[in-house]
Amino acid sequence: xxxxxxxxxxxxxxxxxxxxxxxxxxxxxxxxxxxxxxxxxxxxxxxxxxxxxxxxxxxxxxxxxxxxxxxxxxxxxxxxxxxxxxxxxxxxxxxxxxxxxxxxxxxxxxxxxxxxxxxxxxxxxxxxxxxxxxxxxxxxxxxxxxxxxxxxxxxxxxxxxxxxxxxxxxxxxxxxxxxxxxxxxxxxxxxxxxxxxxxxxxxxxxxxxxxxxxxxxxxxxxxxxxxxxxxxxxxxxxxxxxxxxxxxxxxxxxxxxxxx
Numbered sequence: 001x002x003x004x005x006x007x008x009x010x011x012x013x014x015x016x017x018x019x020x021x022x023x024x025x026x027x028x029x030x031x032x033x034x035x036x037x038x039x040x041x042x043x044x045x046x047x048x049x050x051x052x053x054x055x056x057x058x059x060x061x062x063x064x065x066x067x068x069x070x071x072x073x074x075x076x077x078x079x080x081x082x083x084x085x086x087x088x089x090x091x092x093x094x095x096x097x098x099x100x101x102x103x104x105x106x107x108x109x110x111x112x113x114x115x116x117x118x119x120x121x122x123x124x125x126x127x128x129x130x131x132x133x134x135x136x137x138x139x140x141x142x143x144x145x146x147x148x149x150x151x152x153x154x155x156x157x158x159x160x161x162x163x164x165x166x167x168x169x170x171x172x173x174x175x176x177x178x179x180x181x182x183x184x185x186x187x188x189x190x191x192x193x194x195x196x197x198x199x200x201x202x203x204x205x206x207x208x209x210x211x212x213x214x215x216x217x218x219x220x221x222x223x224x225x226x227x228x229x230x231x232x233x234x235x236x237x238x239x240x241x242x243x244x245x246x247x248x249x250x251x252x253x254x255x256x257x258x259x260x
Contacts, residue, residue: 006100011169128190173244
C-alpha cells in the first residue's frame with residue numbers, strides 16, 4: 001500500500017519539532033522509533049532514529065558531521081539505499097488514505113536523495129531568523145556541555161568558533177534552496193497563527209488527509225529570547241545570512257474562508 005508522505009525540514013532550533021508535534025497531533029504518522037525528549041525539547045524531537053543514523057552515517061562516510069559547513073559529496077555513502085528501504089517500509093505499512101512523515105534538520109542537506117526516493121512527497125520547511133536560531137543553538141549546547149550525562153567535547157566548537165552557528169545556518173539554507181520543490185510550503189516560526197493551523201493549510205494546499213479541527217496550543221515560551229544574542233565576529237556573514245533569508249520563499253497557502 002502506498003501512503004502520501006510529508007518531509008519536515010529546517011535548520012536546528014528553528015521550530016521543526018513544534019511543527020512536527022502539531023502535525024503528529026493532526027494524524028501524521030512519524031513512526032514509533034523516535035528520538036526522546038531533553039530539556040531543550042521537553043515534548044520530544046519527533047525524529048526517527050533510523051533516519052538520523054542514516055544521515056549521520058552518510059556524513060561520516062566523508063569525514064563530516066552535522067556541524068560541518070562542507071557540502072557532503074554525492075553519492076553520500078549508502079544513504080540512497082537506506083532511504084529507499086525506509087520509504088518502501090513506510091509505504092507498505094501506511095494504510096491507504098493515511099499520511100506518514102519524516103522530520104530531521106539534516107533533510108536540508110539530503111533533500112535530493114529523499115525526493116529521488118519519494119518524488120511525490122510534500123515538503124514543509126520551517127525557517128527562523130538566524131539570530132534567534134543560533135542563539136537557541138548555543139544555549140542548547142551550553143546546557144549539554146555542563147550536563148555530564150550528555151557531555152560532548154565537540155559542543156565547545158560553538159565557543160571556539162563563535163561564527164560557526166551562523167555559517168551553519170547559511171550552509172543549511174543554501175543546500176535546501178538548491179533542491180526545494182516549487183510547491184513546498186515554507187513557514188516562518190514566528191508566524192504562530194499559520195503554524196497552529198498548519199494541518200488546514202496543508203489540506204488546502206495538497207489535499208492531504210489530516211485532522212484539520214485538532215485543537216493545538218503551542219507552548220507560549222516557544223521562541224522567546226532567554227539569553228543575549230550571539231555576537232558575530234565576521235560582519236560579512238550577517239550580510240550573507242540576510243541575502244539567504246531574502247531568497248527563502250516564505251509563502252504559506254492562505255486558509256480557506258469558512259462559509260458564512
